[in-house]
Amino acid sequence: MLFRSTTDTHTDLDRVTAVTVDEPVGWIPADRYLEELKEGMYRPEWTWIAEDGDRVVARALWWGHADGEHPLALDCLYVDPSVPDRAAVGAGLITAGLRAFAEQGATKPPLYNLTLPTGWRQDPAVVAALDWRHEAARAAGLTDQVERLRLEWTPDAGLPVSSGRLTFTEGSDEEFLDVFRRIAVGSLDGETRRNLASMGAEATAREEVDFYLGCPGERSWWRLARTPDGQVAGLALPSATPYNRNVGYLGVVPELRGQGYVDDVLAEITRVQVEAGAELITATTDTDNAPMAAAFARAGYRTAQTRMIYSVPEASETASEASEGSPAASAAAS
Template structure:
């Protein structure tokens, strides 16, 4: 009879955690040892499931050093939803309750049967462990594609100060793009949609009083459109392109942007500007 054991990862078992084959290698997950070295992973926040000493599930929650928020589930693989749910349930009890899970998936994963099968196991396991699916965010990358020509109708300038940013953010309400929202919330407790300045204070903010504003951030993990909010939806592509020009002019060869999957008009504008989908993150809390 198979005996299942659920327990935290012990020091020196980093190779054991990584011994389970990665079912979605295109996502390029960091090894547990690398995450441990950077300070985001910890043995106390990594759990494994063993079936007669064979690894059948693993989970690791990450929290960057100095972060003020709660850890989130970053690495999770399981042989079945049943085993995965049991592992998460045991870990949640030890960690003080269910924690958010940002389930990474390849671009267009629903149209790829092998990828869908892996993602569905993770989603079902999380659901059985008490998490609820709240939405999906797509990551897109611009990597040197030709940008559309400017129409000449709009003039973008640097913002005059933080008060102007706050005033426009309040007028916009729901931005088109916020990139890295999950990390900003965990690290600083910042809501990028309503209060982006704590996370994007050093970004280059460009504004047009009639159109909206955009934050081109080049000093985060990679160049990105941190925030894009519109007063005139007809200028969406032009504002996206302007942010990319600023970043590429400063040497960026790649620019990333995150958008909620249901924002089809924003997704289409990004793709017309030369962005391509590279990843999905399903939000479960």
């Protein structure tokens, strides 16, 4: 079996777009692939196939920013049901792609982002579709697994009410860097905790600031949260992806947690987004971060999907001289 990236030819393009996925998990249909291929978010060299003779039996689509040099995430993994060991072929395809990206200078292996419907554990078809992909990801070295909720706010939920206890002001990058550094301590967000353990507070904070500065959202949306006496209580970073407005990042400093300030910060982010014209605001949080999930529920955000995210453990990345944080939006507060 041959694992290879595609070429910029009509033959390869036709074969890639002919693939359809009938399993109940997130996948990339031909129209979306073609649209984002034109924008540079999918690319022939980031699109990999497995060939058995003249037949395509597997496909892996990696996604990245239109102006990015390397892919950030595996968006869609498919192996034909006729293949006896789908997990083994999927693992081989992922491994081949990750090896090529590393040889091309990628400093961190892209993660694998698999979208599942809510309540997926009660659906045997979803469980079966996840099982072989789970095995493939782990066999390819993506052994760090996080389950995240994808949430949505729409106008029918109404604007969340703020208590009025906090004021929100603009700040410099260095001020935001300092607050990022502080809120990383004791965070329940899995990505933040992993980065903190592997890189330390300073590098974690710098990475978060740099990441959000590179997002499509406006820098002018960022706010520092302050108590009536001027004490910094946290931060609110409304942001955006190429697809939607999102919550971005929010956090409360450790010494002020447990007082409900997270509700005020989330209300401010929602207000800023709505005033900027948002009709849909998305957010993600780890399923383990129960306080943040509860805050989203109180603010009228509903769970729309579940995402299973697989990545190379930080220790392995360090050994291979890799760094840089996940593009997944975070909500770090408790």
